[in-house]
Amino acid sequence: MSDDDREIDTLRKQIPSFACRSGCHDCCGPVTASSTEMARLPRKSSAARDAALAELSCTHLGENGCTVYDERPLICRLFGTTPRLPCPNGARPEVMIDPKVEQQIHWFARRTRQVLV
Numbered sequence: 735m736s737d738d739d740r741e742i743d744t745l746r747k748q749i750p751s752f753a754c755r756s757g758c759h760d761c762c763g764p765v766t767a768s769s770t771e772m773a774r775l776p777r778k779s780s781a782a783r784d785a786a787l788a789e790l791s792c793t794h795l796g797e798n799g800c801t802v803y804d805e806r807p808l809i810c811r812l813f814g815t816t817p818r819l820p821c822p823n824g825a826r827p828e829v830m831i832d833p834k835v836e837q838q839i840h841w842f843a844r845r846t847r848q849v850l851v
């Protein structure tokens with residue numbers, strides 16, 4: 735396991751979870767992730783990724799929501815847990831993310847090469 739893998743796992747554990755509106759995936763769209771996170775996701779063809787992008791969607795969004803939920807990137811986990819990325823439907827954890835952890839996630843994103851999921 736690489737240092738980046740360890741950091742991803744440490745950051746994931748510190749992002750509060752919360753219940754989304756049933757069946758909602760309004761915040762899914764084109765997102766970026768580090769290559770280490772990408773390596774944990776199933777590979778998609780360029781055509782599939784282009785088709786999703788053309789619809790401003792994510793290639794891992796299926797009919798019943800995220801198909802890679804357990805390995806979804808940090809940015810997907812961060813959404814809704816900070817006032818800077820609020821859920822448009824008002825869903826949120828009881829306690830929002832610690833701003834220090836949020837900062838660490840942004841530092842991690844800046845330090846790693848981000849690619850379109």
Ligand code: SF4
Pocket residue numbers: 753754755758759760761762813814821822823824825
């Ligand atoms: S965070 Fe909000 S917009 Fe995103 S899936 Fe959950 S309920 Fe929907």
Ligand code: SF4
Pocket residue numbers: 761762763764765792793794795796799800801802803806807810851
């Ligand atoms: S990886 Fe999953 S949670 Fe993230 S944008 Fe794509 S479908 Fe949504």
